Amino acid sequence: MKASAFAYARATSVDHALQLLSVHGEAAKVLSGGQSLMPAMNLRLISPGVIVDIGDLSELRGVAVREDVLRIGALTRHAELLRSSEIITNAPLLAGAAAHVAHPAIRNRGTIGGSLAHADPAAELPACMLALEATIVVRGGHGERRIPATDFFTGIFETTLAIDELLVAVELPIARKTSAHFFHEFARRHGDYAIAGLAAQAIVEGGFFAELRLAYFALGDRPALAAAAARLINVAVTPALISEASATLAEELEPHEDQQASSAMRGHLANVLFKRAIAALLRRPELAGAAA
Amino acid sequence: MPISLRVNGERVNAHVLPRLNLADFLREHLQLTGTHVGCEHGVCGACTVRVDDDIVRACLMLAVQAHGASVQTIEGLSDSGEISDLQAAFRDRNALQCGYCTPGMLMAAQDLLKQQPAPSRDEIREHLSGNYCRCTGYHAIIDAIEAAADARRRSVP
Numbered sequence: 001m002k003a004s005a006f007a008y009a010r011a012t013s014v015d016h017a018l019q020l021l022s023v024h025g026e027a028a029k030v031l032s033g034g035q036s037l038m039p040a041m042n043l044r045l046i047s048p049g050v051i052v053d054i055g056d057l058s059e060l061r062g063v064a065v066r067e068d069v070l071r072i073g074a075l076t077r078h079a080e081l082l083r084s085s086e087i088i089t090n091a092p093l094l095a096g097a098a099a100h101v102a103h104p105a106i107r108n109r110g111t112i113g114g115s116l117a118h119a120d121p122a123a124e125l126p127a128c129m130l131a132l133e134a135t136i137v138v139r140g141g142h143g144e145r146r147i148p149a150t151d152f153f154t155g156i157f158e159t160t161l162a163i164d165e166l167l168v169a170v171e172l173p174i175a176r177k178t179s180a181h182f183f184h185e186f187a188r189r190h191g192d193y194a195i196a197g198l199a200a201q202a203i204v205e206g207g208f209f210a211e212l213r214l215a216y217f218a219l220g221d222r223p224a225l226a227a228a229a230a231r232l233i234n235v236a237v238t239p240a241l242i243s244e245a246s247a248t249l250a251e252e253l254e255p256h257e258d259q260q261a262s263s264a265m266r267g268h269l270a271n272v273l274f275k276r277a278i279a280a281l282l283r284r285p286e287l288a289g290a291a292a
Numbered sequence: 293m294p295i296s297l298r299v300n301g302e303r304v305n306a307h308v309l310p311r312l313n314l315a316d317f318l319r320e321h322l323q324l325t326g327t328h329v330g331c332e333h334g335v336c337g338a339c340t341v342r343v344d345d346d347i348v349r350a351c352l353m354l355a356v357q358a359h360g361a362s363v364q365t366i367e368g369l370s371d372s373g374e375i376s377d378l379q380a381a382f383r384d385r386n387a388l389q390c391g392y393c394t395p396g397m398l399m400a401a402q403d404l405l406k407q408q409p410a411p412s413r414d415e416i417r418e419h420l421s422g423n424y425c426r427c428t429g430y431h432a433i434i435d436a437i438e439a440a441a442d443a444r445r446r447s448v449p
Contacts, residue, residue: 002316004311006311008354031354053356079346102422104347104404
């Protein structure tokens with residue numbers, strides 16, 4: 001189908017975009033890469049009255065490292081996440097995850113800011129933000145807000161972003177020498193929405209986890225960090241310990257059911273991802289086969 | 293909205309409604325009907341075109357967003373001879389039957405070969421993962437792209 005009629009405004013600056021959002025309120029929708037918004041409009045799932053196109057705002061582009069912080073502009077495209085040497089060096093998890101975001105033609109248009117503001121529970125990048133301890137930077141009429149990623153996502157397609165605010169960038173601590181990352185998702189076909197996925201970031205020192213963040217996605221109404229990871233910090237990881245932690249994981253997750261998978265299947269996949277992540281992060285392949 | 297863009301190297305000026313997507317603009321305003329419209333929500337890949345050298349879904353981009361851009365369609369790639377070897381390989385390998393997906397397949401295939409002149413079969417599959425074909429079962433398409441890539445590498449001394 002075709003999108004229904006709407007008014008169109010091309011923002012010339014962030015301030016101009018904020019002004020447009022403030023004037024039009026609920027009727028307005030921000031157009032970034034459009035790779036989720038346009039399908040929803042073509043299917044008439046949504047019919048915004050006004051489209052505020054932020055595609056020309058060069059101030060929202062670019063990837064930069066300042067001291068220990070990697071700042072990624074909201075309009076940075078998925079294809080750029082894959083190719084950027086700054087990202088490959090300083091946030092390799094993100095570059096790895098971007099390869100799983102849809103298909104090449106979509107990665108050439110879709111943006112990180114758009115993906116985060118859209119907050120699809122099956123999307124890769126929101127989970128990466130949790131794993132990487134990102135700060136989401138938003139601007140509104142009253143200035144800038146900096147929101148920890150763990151507080152940003154509130155439900156299916158829901159965030160703490162107000163209707164008159166614009167997501168302008170994300171900031172991440174850069175990877176250290178002892179950092180390790182893991183990303184995997186199960187999907188019917190490469191590039192499809194995940195049935196279950198895991199983005200993991202760790203600090204491994206002397207064979208122990210000093211830090212471990214396991215961000216699951218497509219397992220509930222929003223990406224979530226697994227509390228079970230805490231059981232593996234600063235201890236010798238054994239198959240027995242992994243079994244115990246798996247049991248904790250099974251208790252805390254409440255996977256949803258849909259036409260792609262039952263709740264039990266998602267729970268099983270989460271457990272498989274858990275063991276594979278631990279084995280990969282510690283470089284101990286034998287742990288991937290640990291009993292459930 | 294007034295828009296001004298280049299399509300297959302030619303300057304185009306037009307007035308369009310904001311809701312018009314790029315695929316419909318190319319097909320209905322410019323009569324460039326090689327860009328096909330399948331699902332209209334970014335799944336099938338039949339509408340793949342090049343915008344500023346990157347392949348995109350023309351059904352997921354508004355014509356007004358193409359203001360100032362350089363667009364290349366299958367007609368442009370075909371007329372310039374850029375993909376004549378790929379087209380011949382598709383014909384030789386029976387990599388098309390109804391032909392509906394073929395313009396999008398050729399766009400995605402050429403995009404891959406520009407980035408990776410020696411792709412593995414898995415890499416070809418992955419790059420075409422966003423393009424549906426309901427006739428061939430894909431194997432012949434992979435064969436054709438692999439054959440064209442081999443021939444290009446042999447022709448470069």
